[in-house]
Amino acid sequence: MTYRKFDTGTWGDKKFERLNPMERYLFLYLWSNEQCNQSGVYEITLRRIEFETKLPIKGGSTPLEPMLKDLAEKHKMIYWWPDDEVILVRKFLKRQCQNKQFAESALKIVAEDYKKYLKLFVKSNKELFIKYGIDTSDIDTEEGSRGVEPPLNPGSTLTASVSVTDTVFDTRLNLNPSPPIVPPSPKKTKPGGDGKKPNIPYEQIVTDLNAQAGTDYKHTSRKTQELIRARYNEGFVAKDFFTVHRKKAAEWKNNPKFCKYLRPETLYGPKFEGYCNQRDPPPRLLSEAGMETAKMLENMELD
Numbered sequence: 001m002t003y004r005k006f007d008t009g010t011w012g013d014k015k016f017e018r019l020n021p022m023e024r025y026l027f028l029y030l031w032s033n034e035q036c037n038q039s040g041v042y043e044i045t046l047r048r049i050e051f052e053t054k055l056p057i058k059g060g061s062t063p064l065e066p067m068l069k070d071l072a073e074k075h076k077m078i079y080w081w082p083d084d085e086v087i088l089v090r091k092f093l094k095r096q097c098q099n100k101q102f103a104e105s106a107l108k109i110v111a112e113d114y115k116k117y118l119k120l121f122v123k124s125n126k127e128l129f130i131k132y133g134i135d136t137s138d139i140d141t142e143e144g145s146r147g148v149e150p151p152l153n154p155g156s157t158l159t160a161s162v163s164v165t166d167t168v169f170d171t172r173l174n175l176n177p178s179p180p181i182v183p184p185s186p187k188k189t190k191p192g193g194d195g196k197k198p199n200i201p202y203e204q205i206v207t208d209l210n211a212q213a214g215t216d217y218k219h220t221s222r223k224t225q226e227l228i229r230a231r232y233n234e235g236f237v238a239k240d241f242f243t244v245h246r247k248k249a250a251e252w253k254n255n256p257k258f259c260k261y262l263r264p265e266t267l268y269g270p271k272f273e274g275y276c277n278q279r280d281p282p283p284r285l286l287s288e289a290g291m292e293t294a295k296m297l298e299n300m301e302l303d
Helices: 008-012 021-032 046-053 064-073 092-096 100-113 115-124 126-131 158-172 202-213 222-233 238-252 272-276 288-302
Strands: 041-043 078-081 086-089
Touching (some): 021 064, 021 086, 046 064, 064 078, 078 115, 092 126, 100 115, 100 126, 100 222, 115 126, 202 238, 222 238, 238 272
Antiparallel strands (some): 078 086
């Protein structure tokens, strides 16, 4: 189970205050469902939203499609690309992020899995990246992002308005108080590294999980790869996954209540580091009778 922080300041947000009860319910779902990752950019089908929220896609007093469109166009709480089945929850990263590492990991998720929406994601979180000194100058500013959002200026498209807005605020009127972007410094590499992206052994990791837990998960699953990659971005490696598999399988495999949690979304989630550093339980002490029996068997072997 993945835990999401919900900032109490959200209830005082002017946009949130204008939502009706069902729109608030839907927005909270988009914030907290299992598909939502730490970037707030993720794929999700209308069918799944309908199933989990019980809101009908069409028809009824609270149809799903119009509410999603209103959250995007009218309230500007999200971006929604219905053809691609992708959601970008605005202000998600701002209200979730606690440190630079979290922000960098979120940026990598979008850069690797949702590159089509990377420019819009960076623009939406520009102040946060500047706050943590994360350089985004190498992102292609020419690549547009399409979504359900009204034009920012009459008669212009979303792509054009983003480009014009960037130009006006950053150079022409100088209304953006952000400091100038410093050219990227040489990338730091780990000792012995070459600066390239790590070659993540998804198949080896998931195969070990299946062997330890008696499961049959697929290493090609996008969600599973996303979770593994997130942990790699935090500095963990394959042997850490094997350690978690061994420890949690020993603890949960034969427990009817907890065996169902031997799954990627639980093991590779935010508690991964805790699982990895969990101490093995001490060996169970023998009773007095058991000790006498063990001693007797030892003497028999010596004889």
